[in-house]
Amino acid sequence: MNVIEINQLTKYYGKHRGIENVSFSVEEGEIFGFIGPNGAGKSTTIRALLALIHPTSGSATIFGKDCLKYGSEIRRDIGYLPSEVFYYEHMKVREVLNYSASFYDNVDYNRIQSLAEVMDLDLNKRIDDLSYGNKKKVGIIQGLLHEPKLIILDEPTGGLDPLMQQKFFELIRAENQKGATVLFSSHILSEVQKLCGRVAIIKDGTIVRVENIRDMQKHNYKKFTLDYKGIIDVHHFNLEGVTNLTVRENTLHFLFKGDINRIVERLQGQNLLNLLVEEPSLEEIFMHYYQKEELP
Amino acid sequence: MNIFKKEMKANIKSLIIWCCAQVFIIFAGMMKYQGFADSQVDVNALFDAFPKEIMVVFGMGSVDITKVAGFYSVFFLYFMLLAAVHAVMFGAVVISKEERDHCADFIYTKPVRRVQVIWPKLLAGVVNILIFNMVTFAASVFFIAQHNDGNGLIDKVSLTMLALFILQLFFLALGTLFGSILKNTKRATAAASGLVMGFFILSVVVDLYDQLAFLKVLTPFKYFEGAHLMINDQLSFNSAAILLIVSLIFFGLTFVAFNRRDLTT
Numbered sequence: 103m104n105v106i107e108i109n110q111l112t113k114y115y116g117k118h119r120g121i122e123n124v125s126f127s128v129e130e131g132e133i134f135g136f137i138g139p140n141g142a143g144k145s146t147t148i149r150a151l152l153a154l155i156h157p158t159s160g161s162a163t164i165f166g167k168d169c170l171k172y173g174s175e176i177r178r179d180i181g182y183l184p185s186e187v188f189y190y191e192h193m194k195v196r197e198v199l200n201y202s203a204s205f206y207d208n209v210d211y212n213r214i215q216s217l218a219e220v221m222d223l224d225l226n227k228r229i230d231d232l233s234y235g236n237k238k239k240v241g242i243i244q245g246l247l248h249e250p251k252l253i254i255l256d257e258p259t260g261g262l263d264p265l266m267q268q269k270f271f272e273l274i275r276a277e278n279q280k281g282a283t284v285l286f287s288s289h290i291l292s293e294v295q296k297l298c299g300r301v302a303i304i305k306d307g308t309i310v311r312v313e314n315i316r317d318m319q320k321h322n323y324k325k326f327t328l329d330y331k332g333i334i335d336v337h338h339f340n341l342e343g344v345t346n347l348t349v350r351e352n353t354l355h356f357l358f359k360g361d362i363n364r365i366v367e368r369l370q371g372q373n374l375l376n377l378l379v380e381e382p383s384l385e386e387i388f389m390h391y392y393q394k395e396e397l398p
Numbered sequence: 399m400n401i402f403k404k405e406m407k408a409n410i411k412s413l414i415i416w417c418c419a420q421v422f423i424i425f426a427g428m429m430k431y432q433g434f435a436d437s438q439v440d441v442n443a444l445f446d447a448f449p450k451e452i453m454v455v456f457g458m459g460s461v462d463i464t465k466v467a468g469f470y471s472v473f474f475l476y477f478m479l480l481a482a483v484h485a486v487m488f489g490a491v492v493i494s495k496e497e498r499d500h501c502a503d504f505i506y507t508k509p510v511r512r513v514q515v516i517w518p519k520l521l522a523g524v525v526n527i528l529i530f531n532m533v534t535f536a537a538s539v540f541f542i543a544q545h546n547d548g549n550g551l552i553d554k555v556s557l558t559m560l561a562l563f564i565l566q567l568f569f570l571a572l573g574t575l576f577g578s579i580l581k582n583t584k585r586a587t588a589a590a591s592g593l594v595m596g597f598f599i600l601s602v603v604v605d606l607y608d609q610l611a612f613l614k615v616l617t618p619f620k621y622f623e624g625a626h627l628m629i630n631d632q633l634s635f636n637s638a639a640i641l642l643i644v645s646l647i648f649f650g651l652t653f654v655a656f657n658r659r660d661l662t663t
Contacts, residue, residue: 188500
């Protein structure tokens with residue numbers, strides 16, 4: 103069963119494009135990644151799902167019900183963490199969370215306490231005294247306190263230190279194992295790869311493709327940067343799997359997909375000052391996707 | 399109920415300040431009355447010497463201010479102004495504050511329809527203006543009684559407060575409409591206070607120039623006259639009906655506009 107089904111969803115803000123003909127679906131029980139650079143339309147899509155904005159055309163359903171028509175009913179079972187978390191500033195953390203809980207039936211108030219302990223958050227502080235990361239924790243707790251069946255996370259990890267990110271991922275995995283479906287939006291590929299089974303990739307308001315993470319890892323691109331001592335023989339790396347080859351002064355850049363040993367072989371006997379192997383940025387991967395699409 | 403409580407709590411401080419200001423105005427105003435009454439000067443003759451324009455701007459166009467009811471009727475103009483600013487600001491802010499404070503994502507992703515958020519906010523607004531009205535009533539009766547041998551003119555003041563409440567409702571509705579239509583709180587409050595100012599200037603202009611009297615219908619400040627209420631014990635039914643109907647329409651439009659609104663983060 104599909105928990106989320108988005109059908110040709112389009113949103114224009116006046117003349118500005120938000121998203122165009124976005125379609126994808128999220129199955130029950132999966133952790134679905136939604137990835138794209140900033141401004142690509144991730145938040146617009148999510149805000150339309152939550153009926154915070156009205157789509158220009160197209161539709162979306164959650165739990166099989168129309169997002170706009172049955173919004174309030176659907177939202178009973180949704181936990182949402184916005185990308186930028188702000189709360190009524192003059193309130194205490196506990197007050198905000200209790201206020202949040204007051205909108206749901208049968209909330210277990212002990213859960214607030216236990217989630218706060220896991221996330222290491224002081225419930226007695228005032229919201230205005232919290233750091234960005236701690237506000238984010240408040241957001242995480244208010245998104246999870248009613249044990250939602252669908253968790254929507256919009257760039258959730260910003261401001262969290264690595265340890266907290268780890269705890270947060272564990273929390274999300276645990277909820278997922280209890281049966282919650284997760285829509286996880288991010289512009290960081292590695293965190294999506296860590297958590298998600300499938301991803302939709304969005305760029306400039308349109309879905310580029312929907313893929314299994316396993317398939318994506320098959321196109322496991324590595325970004326190579328080679329600093330040479332002397333003159334560079336560009337043709338030396340002219341082999342299958344190498345793309346985006348550029349030379350700038352004594353530095354050679356390229357992306358490589360395939361058996362890494364082939365590159366290691368080629369590196370033998372090269373007169374190098376430095377060698378850097380990195381994960382390519384999302385932009386670079388996207389550039390590649392586009393190049394592929396343009397091919398006949 | 400939780401939203402209503404939250405709004406009441408959020409507004410309690412400002413309501414107390416507004417009420418204190420109102421009580422002080424009534425207190426200070428009635429002190430002046432005592433000054434008039436004690437001095438042996440013929441105050442009416444004195445004011446007759448003033449240019450009409452000045453008397454009109456201060457709301458003392460045509461009443462005998464040596465009588466306590468006449469003197470108090472002049473207050474009505476100031477009550478209207480204060481109450482209008484209070485109500486219109488409350489309305490404009492209460493509707494749009496979540497977006498201003500960037501917590502629209504918080505409340506509107508809860509399992510409530512937008513109507514269910516707006517209702518308690520409106521209710522909180524009505525309760526706030528009602529408290530403001532009751533405080534005005536109590537302070538008026540108390541201070542009038544002090545300068546009128548213990549007679550607080552409860553009937554006359556009640557009628558005046560009823561008129562005031564209808565105006566408050568109108569301005570609350572106007573404020574919520576601005577809050578739901580305009581892009582943000584800043585614009586809503588700016589437009590709302592600008593319009594209140596415009597209404598006031600118009601009400602002065604129509605008093606000054608008789609040939610412009612037909613413009614009276616355009617400013618709510620001319621729908622009720624302090625003197626009619628306090629001296630003739632008359633509240634214009636037509637005025638009340640028009641203001642209430644327009645208020646209802648504004649409230650209705652608020653719901654419609656807010657439902658269609660794209661909420662910003």
